[in-house]
Amino acid sequence: MNIHQLSVTYSPTEDRLLLRINTTTQEEIQVWLTRRMTMNLMPHLPKIAAEQLALSAPVQTPLLTEQDKQVFADFKQHEHIRQADFSQPYQESEKKLLEQALVLTDLQMKPQADGMTLLVLQDRKTQGSEVRSLELRLKPHLIHGLLHLIQEVWPKTGWADLASAPSNAHPALPSAPVPGSFLN
DSSP states (O other), X not given: OXXXXXXXXXXXXXXXXXXXXXXXXXXXXXXXXXXXXXXXXXXXXXXXXXXXHHHHSOTTSOOOSHHHHHHHHHHHHHHHHHHSOTTSOOOOOSEESSSSOEEOOEEEEEEOXXXXXXXXXXXXXXXXXXXXXXXXXXXXXXXXXXXXXHHHHHHHHOOXXXXXXXXXXXXXXXXXXXXXXXXX
């Protein structure tokens, strides 16, 4: 699945963020992000972006310290955001890949050697014992775009300041020790 567009909106009725993912084949996936999951996710997005970029940095530019990685990531984030086309409205799609939106309860993020990030989204609150799951491989510009979209909608939520989001929200899941994993 190739991602064409991302959209993040706030629903005051649900008091959640709605992440909509539109593919190049005009299919849509919807994921509800609760306040708690969003607060847990936010500290990890910049770290994952920095790790992705450190992997893609030229060999002549060793990024030894966390501060070096962060400076490089900040620079690249501004570059990705400047190149992104936020002027195009989100293209609604009638073709939904999932009958109902996922309500995110589990999330795992893992940088891949090829510079992509594996994002595993799970909804464990469905009826019965079924766990709905979605795996996405995100390019660095999509991680930066997602971070930017959440930051843009954040003031509308009335939630705590993003700076107050815990920096180590949850440890890795015992069954899957992946950095950046956490549960709702």
